[in-house]
Amino acid sequence: xxxxxxxxxxxxxxxxxxxxxxxxxxxxxxxxxxxxxxxxxxxxxxxxxxxxxxxxxxxxxxxxxxxxxxxxxxxxxxxxxxxxxxxxxxxxxxxxxxxxxxxxxxxxxxxxxxxxxxxxxxxxxxxxxxxxxxxxxxxxxxxxxxxxxxxxxxxxxxxxxxxxxxxxxxxxxxxxxxxxxxxxxxxxxxxxxxxxxxxxxxxxxxxxxxxxxxxxxxxxxxxxxxxxxxxxxxxxxxxxxxxxxxxxxxxxxxxxxxxxxxxxxxxxxxxxxxxxxxxxxxxxxxxxxxxxxxxxxxxxxxxxxxxxxxxxxxxxxxxxxxxxxxxxxxxxxxxxxxxxxxxxxxxxxxxxxxxxxxxxxxxxxxxxxxxxxxxxxxxxxxxxxxxxxxxxxxxxxxxxxxxxxxxxxxxxxxxxxxxxxxxxxxxxxxxxxxxxxxxxxxxxxxxxxxxxxxxxxxxxxxxxxxxxxxxxxxxxxxxx
Amino acid sequence: xxxxxxxxxxxxxxxxxxxxxxxxxxxxxxxxxxxxxxxxxxxxxxxxxxxxxxxxxxxxxxxxxxxxxxxxxxxxxxxxxxxxxxxxxxxxxxxxxxxxxxxxxxxxxxxxxxxxxxxxxxxxxxxxxxxxxxxxxxxxxxxxxxxxxxxxxxxxxxxxxxxxxxxxxxxxxxxxxxxxxxxxxxxxxxxxxxxxxxxxxxxxxxxxxxxxxxxxxxxxxxxxxxxxxxxxxxxxxxxxxxxxxxxxxxxxxxxxxxxxxxxxxxxxxxxxxxxxxxxxxxxxxxxxxxxxxxxxxxxxxxxxxxxxxxxxxxxxxxxxxxxxxxxxxxxxxxxxxx
Numbered sequence: 077x078x079x080x081x082x083x084x085x086x087x088x089x090x091x092x093x094x095x096x097x098x099x100x101x102x103x104x105x106x107x108x109x110x111x112x113x114x115x116x117x118x119x120x121x122x123x124x125x126x127x128x129x130x131x132x133x134x135x136x137x138x139x140x141x142x143x144x145x146x147x148x149x150x151x152x153x154x155x156x157x158x159x160x161x162x163x164x165x166x167x168x169x170x171x172x173x174x175x176x177x178x179x180x181x182x183x184x185x186x187x188x189x190x191x192x193x194x195x196x197x198x199x200x201x202x203x204x205x206x207x208x209x210x211x212x213x214x215x216x217x218x219x220x221x222x223x224x225x226x227x228x229x230x231x232x233x234x235x236x237x238x239x240x241x242x243x244x245x246x247x248x249x250x251x252x253x254x255x256x257x258x259x260x261x262x263x264x265x266x267x268x269x270x271x272x273x274x275x276x277x278x279x280x281x282x283x284x285x286x287x288x289x290x291x292x293x294x295x296x297x298x299x300x301x302x303x304x305x306x307x308x309x310x311x312x313x314x315x316x317x318x319x320x321x322x323x324x325x326x327x328x329x330x331x332x333x334x335x336x337x338x339x340x341x342x343x344x345x346x347x348x349x350x351x352x353x354x355x356x357x358x359x360x361x362x363x364x365x366x367x368x369x370x371x372x373x374x375x376x377x378x379x380x381x382x383x384x385x386x387x388x389x390x391x392x393x394x395x396x397x398x399x400x401x402x403x404x405x406x407x408x409x410x411x412x413x414x415x416x417x418x419x420x421x422x423x424x425x426x427x428x429x430x431x432x433x434x435x436x437x438x439x440x441x442x443x444x445x446x447x448x449x450x451x452x453x454x455x456x457x458x459x460x461x462x463x464x465x466x467x468x469x470x471x472x473x474x475x476x477x478x479x480x481x482x483x484x485x486x487x488x489x490x491x492x493x494x495x496x497x498x499x500x501x502x503x504x505x506x507x508x509x510x511x512x513x514x515x516x517x518x519x520x521x522x523x524x525x526x527x528x529x530x531x532x533x534x535x536x537x538x539x540x541x542x543x544x545x546x547x548x549x550x551x552x553x554x555x556x
Numbered sequence: 557x558x559x560x561x562x563x564x565x566x567x568x569x570x571x572x573x574x575x576x577x578x579x580x581x582x583x584x585x586x587x588x589x590x591x592x593x594x595x596x597x598x599x600x601x602x603x604x605x606x607x608x609x610x611x612x613x614x615x616x617x618x619x620x621x622x623x624x625x626x627x628x629x630x631x632x633x634x635x636x637x638x639x640x641x642x643x644x645x646x647x648x649x650x651x652x653x654x655x656x657x658x659x660x661x662x663x664x665x666x667x668x669x670x671x672x673x674x675x676x677x678x679x680x681x682x683x684x685x686x687x688x689x690x691x692x693x694x695x696x697x698x699x700x701x702x703x704x705x706x707x708x709x710x711x712x713x714x715x716x717x718x719x720x721x722x723x724x725x726x727x728x729x730x731x732x733x734x735x736x737x738x739x740x741x742x743x744x745x746x747x748x749x750x751x752x753x754x755x756x757x758x759x760x761x762x763x764x765x766x767x768x769x770x771x772x773x774x775x776x777x778x779x780x781x782x783x784x785x786x787x788x789x790x791x792x793x794x795x796x797x798x799x800x801x802x803x804x805x806x807x808x809x810x811x812x813x814x815x816x817x818x819x820x821x822x823x824x825x826x827x828x829x830x831x832x833x834x835x836x837x838x839x840x841x842x843x844x845x846x847x848x849x850x851x852x853x854x855x856x857x858x859x860x861x862x863x864x865x866x867x868x869x870x871x872x873x874x875x876x877x878x879x880x881x882x883x884x885x886x887x888x889x890x891x892x893x894x
Contacts, residue, residue, distance in 0.1 A: 144689075171688065171689050173689060192682075192687065192688070192689040193688075194688050298659050298662065298663065346873075350877065353877075355877060357659070358595065358658065358659075359876045359877070359880055361595075361659065361662065362811065362815070362872065362876045363872075363873050363876050363877060365808055365811070365872065366812075366868075366869045366870065366871070366872030366873035366876065367869060367873060368869070369805070369808055369865060369866075369868055369869030369872065370865075370866045370867075370868075370869025370870050370873070371869070372865075372869075373862045373863075373865035373866045373868075373869065374862075374866050376862050377859050377862040377863060377866065380858070381858070485804075489666065489667055489670055492663050492667070493667065496660070496663060500660075524680070525678050525679065525680040527674065527677065527678045527679060527680075528674055528675065528678045528680065530670070530674055531670070531671045531674035531675060531678075534667040534668070534670055534671050535671060537663075537664070537667050538652060538653075538664055538667060538668065538671075539652075541652055541653065541656060541660060541664060542651075542652035545656055545660070
């Protein structure tokens with residue numbers, strides 16, 4: 077590594093100090109927001125898991141329910157009316173399980189997946205947990221839930237027991253439900269619906285993936301903190317629409333501007349000083365991991381560990397042929413396509429876009445031919461963050477109009493899969509790769525469990541590297 | 557704010573079995589990254605594979621009950637199965653990726669780690685893996701508990717007091733750490749170790765000397781992975797098997813511990829793990845103590861807890877930028893080239 081000269085070191089310290097000050101400032105504002113959200117009563121049990129266990133209309137007494145998580149492990153038995161409740165102090169993810177041995181003979185759960193499920197505390201303090209039974213167990217959720225275990229009941233319902241699912245929409249973003257469904261259940265309409273949903277997912281991922289690939293192409297940095305740019309977009313959109321109730325178009329503009337500013341900050345405060353210092357690429361990669369951890373927990377600090385619903389509706393239900401979707405889904409797809417075309421035109425038609433591709437190809441040569449490489453990299457950071465922030469808005473809608481502190485990190489590996497699939501450093505490859513990953517993710521649920529669909533996408537990534545390491549559109553020499 | 561309790565909790569981490577498990581995993585990662593220069597971001601998956609193989613073998617095959625094996629033999633058999641599983645995972649991971657450039661390896665290992673976690677977590681195989689809930693500790697701790705020679709109720713003093721079972725696990729885990737440290741020390745002084753370090757410095761130079769670089773890398777990946785698998789067993793002995801414990805966050809903490817102590821040194825991983833856990837416990841205690849006396853205004857206790865992970869991230873950045881060789885390392889030994 078090069079030895080660093082004194083003034084440069086001071087420059088880096090200065091920028092870190094500024095970044096910390098900025099963070100502290102944001103912290104001050106954030107605590108106010110968080111305090112307004114939490115209920116005023118500071119009792120020890122902030123959240124209550126509850127429900128009524130009934131077989132048809134008969135309440136079941138003495139059924140044991142266990143809630144575990146965050147250092148809590150509590151088992152309760154249902155009372156004579158079949159009701160149970162467990163209070164927990166901290167927000168977070170808890171596992172609620174039923175001891176099937178304590179159920180009366182002949183009563184079985186509708187499926188083994190209901191025996192134990194995870195719930196994440198949301199803004200509501202009471203969380204209803206449903207345990208549907210196989211034979212006579214009342215009308216469970218039949219519609220709506222498209223793949224996930226559904227039936228999560230986090231949507232503020234106060235535990236009315238088996239009266240049916242609040243289902244689908246409130247599923248956790250890690251395994252969010254597909255955006256589209258079908259009117260009939262024939263195989264091909266399901267395929268079509270999943271394909272449309274996968275296309276939508278792929279297009280919105282393409283926005284983020286292009287950011288990753290442009291940054292990689294121009295600077296050589298694999299940015300592991302890129303998912304946090306996506307979360308940031310979602311959070312700013314949540315704050316401007318749901319917390320302060322501004323109109324959607326203003327919220328979108330603010331989100332995009334804030335995202336672009338964050339991208340600028342990334343380059344100005346962290347990556348440019350590192351470049352000037354001559355820090356190695358692997359070190360920078362680990363820096364992005366540190367940045368990702370810091371930002372992710374900072375987001376959790378701001379909005380808590382639960383899932384927050386957005387106040388902007390997902391639009392009306394729309395029937396197109398056999399497919400059921402919402403107007404919101406159509407709008408996101410159209411927006412994604414328009415933006416992607418615009419980015420494509422920018423890269424191929426404008427001077428700046430050509431300069432970007434030149435830096436991507438060969439930074440020294442570009443610099444020698446009079447291109448200001450630092451300026452191009454700065455623009456790439458701003459553009460990448462802007463696109464990713466925008467995809468953050470769309471992603472909150474894809475998973476059902478909600479936001480969680482680590483959504484970006486969940487998608488990050490899929491973004492990398494798309495980028496690698498298309499060929500690291502190639503913007504058009506990233507588009508193709510992201511769409512392929514989106515389609516694979518959604519279509520795989522036709523044959524395998526929905527909670528394994530991200531695993532399938534990552535498996536595709538590994539297989540591609542095995543047989544065509546340079547990706548679909550990548551060039552041979554990029555791989556050492 | 558009880559400052560003594562905070563210090564005592566932090567001091568307790570020095571000997572805790574979790575610290576030992578992390579130290580083991582970090583020693584394994586040190587073989588990968590520190591000595592062989594492999595960017596493995598899936599060390600948590602090696603731990604998960606080891607832990608699940610150990611627990612599932614004990615629960616499903618249960619040779620003590622089904623075959624009448626002596627307790628020590630079935631315990632060793634379970635450990636052996638875990639080692640085999642780690643070797644198999646290493647081969648699976650290494651075959652497609654070790655020919656690729658470093659940053660590709662990083663992306664693939666992190667992806668493979670998530671595939672392992674998703675697979676253990678899915679409700680599809682929950683009869684075997686326990687799904688998202690994981691496996692209960694008492695279902696696989698029978699053998700190890702029966703082997704426990706300690707009969708008293710508690711051992712140790714001050715912050716290092718533990719129950720008989722806990723003390724037994726500590727003895728096993730730290731014993732394993734010492735064995736692994738000696739093994740790494742001996743290996744890295746051997747001709748094999750010199751080739752490995754040569755690969756880290758300049759792969760092409762080693763290849764031009766007629767060495768099979770791919771084979772050596774694979775051996776290093778498997779060796780570090782097996783140590784990681786054993787770390788997984790030690791990690792789940794004091795608790796239950798939870799799939800989400802083996803998320804990417806764990807890999808990143810192992811990296812932080814390695815870089816803190818010093819990569820490419822024998823003692824660095826041990827020092828780094830101990831310091832990481834002591835500091836994490838200390839800052840956690842300090843932040844929640846400061847929060848409880850109202851130093852942060854109306855911040856909640858949970859929020860104060862999250863701040864320390866923000867600090868972990870910032871610490872990782874600071875180490876890598878300002879002291880990439882860590883506390884014990886030698887800057888010349890450490891090569892960060894791709």
